[in-house]
Amino acid sequence: MSEGEIARLREEVEEKKTLIANIRNKxxxxxxxxxxxxxxxxxxxxxxxxxxxxKGKWARKWYAYKVMMTKKWIKFQxxxxxxxxxxxxxxxxxxxxxxxxxxxxxxxxxxxRWMYGMNLVLFGFTFGLVVIPEVLMGLPYGSIPRKTxxxxxxxxxxxxxxxxxxxxxxxxxxxxxxxxxDQRTIGxxxxxxxxxxxxxGIGTFGYSLMVVIRTMAKNADVGGGDGEEGEFTFAWKMFTxxxxxxxxxxxxxxxxxxxxxxxxxxxxxxxxxxxxxNIHLRRFLRVLANFMIICSLGGSGYLIYFVVKRxxxxxxxDDLSWYxxxxxxxxxxxxxxxxxxxxxxxxxxxDYHPRIALKWQLGRIFALFLGNLxxxxxxxxxxxxxxxxxxxxxKNASIWAMKEYxxxxxxxxxxxxxxxxxxxxxxxxxxxxxxxxxxIEFVKLTVSDIQVTYLTILIGDFARAVIVRFLNYCWCWDxxxxxxxxxxxxxxxxxxxxxxxxxxxxxxAFYAPGLVLINVLRLLSSMYYQCWAVxxxxxxxxxxxxxxxxxxxxxxxLLLILFLSLLPVVYTIMTLPPSFDxxxxxxxxxxxxxxxxxxxxxxPAFMGTLFSYAxxxxxxxxxxxxxxxxxxxxxxxxxxxxxxxxxxxxxxxMARDEEKNRRNNTxxxxxxxxxxxxxxxxxxxxxxxxxxxxxxxxxxxxxxTKPGKxxxxxxxxxxxxxxxxxxxxxxxxxxxxxxxxxxxxxxxxxxAGPGRGRGRPPPR
Amino acid sequence: xxxxxxxxxxxxxxxYQELTFLTKQEILLAHKRFTxxxxxxxxxxxxxxxxxxxxxxxPELKSNPFRERICHVFSTSPQKDGSLTFEDFLxxxxxxxxxxxxxxxxxxxxxxxxxxxxxTLDGSDLEKLVNxxxxxxxxxxxxxxxxxxxxxxxxxxxxxxxxxxxxxSEFQHVISRSPDFVSSxxxxx
Numbered sequence: 001m002s003e004g005e006i007a008r009l010r011e012e013v014e015e016k017k018t019l020i021a022n023i024r025n026k027x028x029x030x031x032x033x034x035x036x037x038x039x040x041x042x043x044x045x046x047x048x049x050x051x052x053x054x055k056g057k058w059a060r061k062w063y064a065y066k067v068m069m070t071k072k073w074i075k076f077q078x079x080x081x082x083x084x085x086x087x088x089x090x091x092x093x094x095x096x097x098x099x100x101x102x103x104x105x106x107x108x109x110x111x112x113r114w115m116y117g118m119n120l121v122l123f124g125f126t127f128g129l130v131v132i133p134e135v136l137m138g139l140p141y142g143s144i145p146r147k148t149x150x151x152x153x154x155x156x157x158x159x160x161x162x163x164x165x166x167x168x169x170x171x172x173x174x175x176x177x178x179x180x181x182d183q184r185t186i187g188x189x190x191x192x193x194x195x196x197x198x199x200x201g202i203g204t205f206g207y208s209l210m211v212v213i214r215t216m217a218k219n220a221d222v223g224g225g226d227g228e229e230g231e232f233t234f235a236w237k238m239f240t241x242x243x244x245x246x247x248x249x250x251x252x253x254x255x256x257x258x259x260x261x262x263x264x265x266x267x268x269x270x271x272x273x274x275x276x277x278n279i280h281l282r283r284f285l286r287v288l289a290n291f292m293i294i295c296s297l298g299g300s301g302y303l304i305y306f307v308v309k310r311x312x313x314x315x316x317x318d319d320l321s322w323y324x325x326x327x328x329x330x331x332x333x334x335x336x337x338x339x340x341x342x343x344x345x346x347x348x349x350x351d352y353h354p355r356i357a358l359k360w361q362l363g364r365i366f367a368l369f370l371g372n373l374x375x376x377x378x379x380x381x382x383x384x385x386x387x388x389x390x391x392x393x394x395k396n397a398s399i400w401a402m403k404e405y406x407x408x409x410x411x412x413x414x415x416x417x418x419x420x421x422x423x424x425x426x427x428x429x430x431x432x433x434x435x436x437x438x439x440i441e442f443v444k445l446t447v448s449d450i451q452v453t454y455l456t457i458l459i460g461d462f463a464r465a466v467i468v469r470f471l472n473y474c475w476c477w478d479x480x481x482x483x484x485x486x487x488x489x490x491x492x493x494x495x496x497x498x499x500x501x502x503x504x505x506x507x508x509a510f511y512a513p514g515l516v517l518i519n520v521l522r523l524l525s526s527m528y529y530q531c532w533a534v535x536x537x538x539x540x541x542x543x544x545x546x547x548x549x550x551x552x553x554x555x556x557x558l559l560l561i562l563f564l565s566l567l568p569v570v571y572t573i574m575t576l577p578p579s580f581d582x583x584x585x586x587x588x589x590x591x592x593x594x595x596x597x598x599x600x601x602x603x604p605a606f607m608g609t610l611f612s613y614a615x616x617x618x619x620x621x622x623x624x625x626x627x628x629x630x631x632x633x634x635x636x637x638x639x640x641x642x643x644x645x646x647x648x649x650x651x652x653x654m655a656r657d658e659e660k661n662r663r664n665n666t667x668x669x670x671x672x673x674x675x676x677x678x679x680x681x682x683x684x685x686x687x688x689x690x691x692x693x694x695x696x697x698x699x700x701x702x703x704x705t706k707p708g709k710x711x712x713x714x715x716x717x718x719x720x721x722x723x724x725x726x727x728x729x730x731x732x733x734x735x736x737x738x739x740x741x742x743x744x745x746x747x748x749x750x751x752a753g754p755g756r757g758r759g760r761p762p763p764r
Numbered sequence: 765x766x767x768x769x770x771x772x773x774x775x776x777x778x779x780y781q782e783l784t785f786l787t788k789q790e791i792l793l794a795h796k797r798f799t800x801x802x803x804x805x806x807x808x809x810x811x812x813x814x815x816x817x818x819x820x821x822x823p824e825l826k827s828n829p830f831r832e833r834i835c836h837v838f839s840t841s842p843q844k845d846g847s848l849t850f851e852d853f854l855x856x857x858x859x860x861x862x863x864x865x866x867x868x869x870x871x872x873x874x875x876x877x878x879x880x881x882x883x884t885l886d887g888s889d890l891e892k893l894v895n896x897x898x899x900x901x902x903x904x905x906x907x908x909x910x911x912x913x914x915x916x917x918x919x920x921x922x923x924x925x926x927x928x929x930x931x932x933s934e935f936q937h938v939i940s941r942s943p944d945f946v947s948s949x950x951x952x953x
Contacts, residue, residue, distance in 0.1 A: 030851035252827035256899030
């Protein structure tokens with residue numbers, strides 16, 4: 001076979017292979033697909049071997065081997081995909097919820113599952129790299145002061161109430177920062193624990209950031225981000241409002257009712273858009289509402305500050321009631337419960353469209369939580385600073401006590417030569433260890449948050465459902481229909497709760513490695529508990545109203561919270577000195593000194609000099625400038641893409657207008673086209689092929705616009721794919737508008753032969 | 765080509781995996797659910813068809829207002845009675861699966877909504893569509909006045925060439941902008 005023939009054959013084989021890979025994208029019947037598949041496979045099998053011919057025995061063997069490996073690889077990939085899908089937990093559960101409540105409620109559970117996965121990975125990092133090494137290779141409990149309960153607390157260390165407060169044995173365990181030893185390397189493997197601790201802390205944020213951004217990018221892809229709101233409202237309501245996952249008659253009825261309501265509302269809305277109400281009254285009410293809400297936000301912030309300050313006073317006393325000990329957490333959770341309904345009631349004054357009102361509501365709840373969290377943090381910082389001051393005094397005191405102890409010992413033994421045994425660890429005077437204190441605060445906050453959430457579900461949903469159900473028999477009005485009736489699942493409230501919970505975990509995980517474990521357990525139990533609660537006590541929403549694009553909205557919130565929780569941790573790492581006697585960084589001036597130490601001692605010498613050059617301001621400033629320039633450049637490139645996108649849209653619109661004009665205009669402008677039209681079978685639906693389209697489209701399109709073009713043209717070409725009803729052999733949709741080489745869509749369109757040149761008529 | 769007895773052959777299974785968007789477990793589950801609906805004799809025969817009324821007992825389709833249209837669209841029966849073979853059933857599930865592309869979904873959505881099968885969505889198609897969506901009872905239906913208003917609004921939005929009907933390309937243009945479509949146009953067994 002000649003070279004040309006071989007090349008052509010190879011091309012055909014490639015084409016068939018692409019066909020096989022894409023065959024499921026074609027809207028054909030199964031029979032047709034099967035025949036095509038068999039045909040294509042037979043062709044490939046027959047000729048692939050032949051292609052190897054004439055190149056020598058080994059080359060042929062190699063070729064056959066390669067082919068077999070590719071087949072095996074494809075099969076392996078498919079099996080792996082199957083395996084991966086089988087591993088996803090809770091599919092059945094979520095599907096059940098979906099069929100009863102629709103996809104918006106189920107999206108909360110899908111989000112919960114995603115969070116669970118992320119937390120599981122964080123848990124793996126923390127435990128695998130920090131906790132397990134310390135437990136296995138580090139010193140055991142009781143050997144050094146930081147790992148032992150002080151003598152004074154030992155009698156109460158096992159009490160349940162003390163443990164619930166995370167004092168006693170809990171405080172001096174792997175759960176908290178203070179337990180970890182500052183030895184540079186531990187065990188046979190010379191595991192560098194302090195370095196690992198710091199790296200895991202930073203890696204937690206890095207990994208979370210990566211995962212959140214990757215998910216956001218994936219969601220943005222599917223959403224088709226740049227459609228304007230309000231375009232196609234009616235058409236979308238009509239074509240996309242039904243949720244095909246609904247499998248339950250009651251939910252279906254609800255959906256019918258809500259669709260009807262939304263139709264009627266939109267019809268009325270259209271007509272009312274012209275009406276001009278009393279705009280001044282409306283504005284005044286809105287300003288008033290915002291003012292009231294700001295007041296309540298400020299009030300809640302102040303309340304938290306006040307309570308935290310009070311808890312510092314309480315810390316000095318001993319006779320505290322349960323309420324006084326947990327006051328901070330109780331107040332914070334209560335505020336989280338009470339304020340959102342309050343905001344909703346105030347928002348009645350504003351009279352916005354429900355979708356906008358929901359956005360405002362979410363924004364306000366977000367501000368509430370954020371304000372609370374940061375006030376809490378600031379109050380905590382005050383406490384930390386006080387502890388730091390205390391530390392200095394205690395440091396001196398403990399050195400003094402040590403000297404005294406040795407002096408006493410040598411006096412008693414009357415022998416100044418003998419080395420005294422080290423002081424019993426529980427007797428050593430301890431510093432205040434502010435990091436563990438911060439960790440304990442976060443753990444207590446998380447635990448109380450969990451308790452409040454579960455209690456709310458139990459009382460707010462379950463007890464309510466039980467009451468409505470059983471009291472209905474002997475009550476004057478119909479409890480189920482009027483008030484209080486069964487609860488609806490509050491999607492946005494729950495999602496926000498989850499997001500903020502995660503923020504607290506991110507903030508606290510550096511100081512309390514055990515917090516991640518607590519969170520993983522919490523998410524796991526939440527999944528089962530909430531699934532049960534939703535199926536058992538909730539009814540489907542009456543107003544099924546999709547805050548669509550909300551997936552990315554919640555991810556955006558998560559990203560924001562990630563940044564905001566990163567700030568305090570980074571601040572403390574950079575500026576505050578670690579405690580002198582607890583934690584893996586004790587004795588150092590700053591926490592990140594451990595990195596310097598590692599660079600000096602562990603890495604080869606040239607890396608040390610490399611890093612010192614890199615830290616030179618003369619290098620950093622140009623690097624920063626370069627990055628700023630790069631951002632500016634990318635920004636302007638994306639602007640250019642947007643502009644060209646708009647241009648193309650306008651062109652499409654223009655082309656359609658021309659088509660419309662031409663159709664209305666009985667004189668066709670081109671004689672050739674008129675003849676062709678006469679030849680075509682009489683299909684009133686097939687628009688005339690786009691042939692005489694004058695070439696105003698500048699052929700010289702800069703390559704930059706290719707991606708944009710590719711997207712639109714992709715759509716055009718697939719319109720050509722076999723729709724058995726609409727198009728005949730001659731009627732092709734708006735034809736080649738300058739496709740790039742090897743136009744998108746590949747083989748498959750009727751008449752889309754190879755080599756569609758720019759603007760040439762299709763070869764037919 | 766078709767299923768015999770109660771087991772799917774391995775070759776057939778891998779072919780189906782090539783040709784549809786479904787995973788192996790999904791195909792096997794679909795096969796199980798399909799054969800459950802067959803009677804004893806039908807199970808032994810090759811290439812048996814399930815009549816439409818039995819398919820509509822599936823809980824996933826039972827509450828769907830478009831269930832009959834779906835069966836008609838995916839059916840390859842020469843009598844046009846909406847009965848499905850196993851392969852038609854797989855086609856259905858593949859088009860409604862999570863991994864199906866937007867083009868496939870919009871193509872089939874268009875055919876489902878085209879009640880009179882003439883290749884375009886005209887006024888009567890749209891009216892039947894709205895009636896399906898608003899339920900059976902009289903109190904949920906729209907008045908004729910509202911119906912007219914609604915249909916004219918829809919045509920104004922989506923009919924680009926102003927011929928009074930929505931054809932496939934206009935439909936796909938509208939649908940591709942919708943953020944909800946792909947996630948709601950899903951059926952999972």
